[in-house]
Amino acid sequence: MKKSRINWCNIFSFCLPYLAILILTTLIISSQLLSHATFITADRYFHxxxxxxxxxxxxxxxxxxFQNNITAMQSGRIINALYGPFFAYLNGLLVLLSGSWFTYQIIMDYLVYLIGGMATYRMLTKVKVRQSTAILLSLLYLTLGIMPGWLRADNFMAWGAALAPYVVMCGIDMIQDKKNPVHWLKLMLIMSIVAQIHLLSTVILAASLIPFALYALIVDDNKKQLILNLAKAVAGTLVLTANIWGAFLLLYSNNKIALPKSFNLNASAIHFSTNGSEHSQLPVLVFCLLIAQIIYVFFHLKENKLNTFVTIEGAILLLLASRIMPWHLIQHLLPGLGQSFQFPYRLVVAAYPLLFLGMGLTLESLTKYKKERFIVLTILGASLLQTTIFTYQTNYALTKIYNNPNRVAVLTTYYQIDNHRLDIRKATNGKDMGLLFKVINRTEPDYLPVYKQKLRPDTVNLLYRTDIIDQSLGYNYFVRRSSLNLSWVANRSxxxxxxxxxxxxxxxxxNHRVIKPKKLSPIGSPTVQQKKGYNIATLTFMVPQWFWLLVVISVSGWLVLIFYGLGKCIFLIRRLE
Incomplete structure (x- = not known):
């Protein structure tokens, strides 16, 4: 019996995109790796x-x-329950395994970039874009828009951007798969994963699929089956995310929750940039590529239906995200958008995957036109070089701040920070990971309760400083089960x-008696009667049984899905044998 020969070409071809992504990521964060720098920014400190x-x-x-009993000044605030709780516990496990914040950050950098790069690569190869083009576009995707924001600040929408190409792949099926346009299991899975990580990304990406679904509904002959599959995807997503919407229902139905800080919408809309490619910055070379893509599709509307579809939708979303939109006027008419939506560039979480898919299809269409293809590939290569340099420069600048003993942290807004800033380095590279939250105290209004009408976010911040941070000295904190305990010794009653x-x-x-405080501050700090001597207070968030039922439903749904996936893998392996 002849031994099967190893096909090294296939192995190299399989590994090439992974190697390219790893090399690019390492190059971008090289200064950070050498300095063992951890960039403590507002978002990163929060996460x-x-x-x-x-x-x-x-x-x-x-x-x-629900309650944050260890961090957030041990104030009993609610954060994780409303911000990807399952994903928070997965990250908590990784934090324990990492041993330091620097190690954890680097692992996550590689993980997010590998997921985002491979998702883009698979999206492009799904529509038969050749490997070299797919790799170039995937690398450019990692150095443009929301993805570089992860390396700088743990901007969590980068997870949405990393997973967005998988959502677009569901849209591709709706256009190309005439027999089964809605792969409901795949659609349910990806939307549920995104929802468990970043809710706003889920909303934007779900909205971006609506045109695909409408097109499929119009052209598909078996509309009943299509609607049924969409209903299955929606119902399945509701099951897998029951813990998310259940927590919002529980908290927002009975509490007024503080809004985040308000931002200038126009300032964070997409605009030309000569020194960066992050978030709202659009380098001129990339802009030329996008304009060339739009012009090409305009003159070849009937050549490739999918290319036309994704380019038009992507262009509309990019237009909405840009300063061409009258964001000053929009914010004047709808001031709440500054707090809820905050950054128009967030729309590129859907726009860029669609436009990059279009560019890949166009480059395949230009195979017959070698000169034109060479010009576009040259601009693509130059764009990648430019955005890589921009991303590296940002990383290098932040590393310099970390190495500056007078700065170290990259925080622009904070309340208290230890005078010995070098302690931050000990906190990020040492084994005592809790030290970071003793060295730096930050204030942010997110998810705090509000007991007064029309309380501005900056006022909430001020109250958090005066009512929580400034008053925390003199108390001993300890946790038992789900309850937060405070003890103190009073000189008088x-x-x-x-x-x-x-x-x-x-x-x-x-003092072991359940009380209902008669007086609460505007952010819910209770005034109570203390006795002379030793006192103890216990704070517990009372969770109704119906919510735990939703958690059980959600966990059960994920377990069924995991076992189904494992079973399918085992079946495929046995078939190959």
Missing amino acids: FSRFYDAAQQIKTGNFSY GQVQLPIVMYQQSRLQV
């Missing part, structure tokens, strides 16, 4: 805080699905305002 809380829950066994926050579902015990 590190919530993941450390989840990590300590796993480590101690004192699980608290009387009233005292505790440095915690209460939601409508919060239960407070003072």
